[in-house]
Amino acid sequence: MSIAIPSGLVANGAGIPDVCSRHGEPASVRKAVEFWSKPPTWSYLLIALGALPFVIVTLILRKKVRAQAWPFCPQCEKLHKNRLIIGIVLIALLPLSFVIAGSAGDTGALLVLVAFLAAFAGIIIVSRSTYRMLPWGFVSRDGSTVDLPKAHPQFVAAAQAAYAQAAQQHAAWQASQHAPYAQPPQH
Ligand SMILES: [Zn+2]
Known part of the structure; x- marks a missing residue:
């Protein structure tokens, strides 16, 4: 399920339930996470012009x-x-493939090539292991919401409840701010 949580409620924590967004289980640890927007x-x-222009534009617009x-659950930690x-x-x-390739003759080159691909996959897997990547959330292009396209239904329900509560509190706070002016003048 997907859900979009207003950025303000993510930043102040009011819109974040006590449930893991990936597995829908109660949180066992909490970590600081920074969500980023996807590049347009x-x-x-711009990648055609080289990696640098792409990186610069991505960083400016992010x-x-x-x-x-x-919140993260024990499954997330695992x-x-x-x-x-x-x-x-x-x-x-x-590095191990270099050692073996040295004594493997012709097949050595192929072995190193495979090892390079494996190392590349390894880098991607390590980058996706970070707590920042685990919730699979992205800031919307205009920055107004944090979108979680693959959120667990239980997280979605809990986040909607948290949102409703935050909205109610905000309404109550607003009412208390305006209350003195709404009353008729006292004589
Ligand atoms: Zn989890």
């Missing part, structure tokens, strides 16, 4: 929303550790 589609055309304490270990093992195979 047209910016990928919208950020920081959550002080995003996922984080497993991805990290698998990624590091894949990267570590690269």
Whole structure:
């Protein structure tokens, strides 16, 4: 399920439930997470000009929303550790392949090529193991919401409840601000 949480409620924590967004389980740890917006589609055309223009445009246009304490469940912690270990093992195979390739003759070159691809996959897996990436959330292009396209239904329900509560509190606060002016003058 997808849900969009107003950025303000992510930043102040009022819109974040006590449930993991990925598995819908009660949170066991909370970590600071910074959500980023995706680069605009047209910016990928800049890759043709080289990586640097793409990176610069992406960094300039990137919208950020920081959550002080995003919920993660025990499954998330396991996922984080497993991805990290698998990624590091894949990267570590690269220097090992050099050693083996030295005595493997013709097949050595192929072995190194495969090891390079494995190391590349390892880097991607390590980057996806970070707590920042686990919730799979992105700031909308205008920066107004944090979108979670693959949120767990239980997280969606809990986040909607948190939103309703925050909206109610805001309404009550607004009413209290305007109350003195709404009363008829006293004589
Ligand atoms: Zn989880």
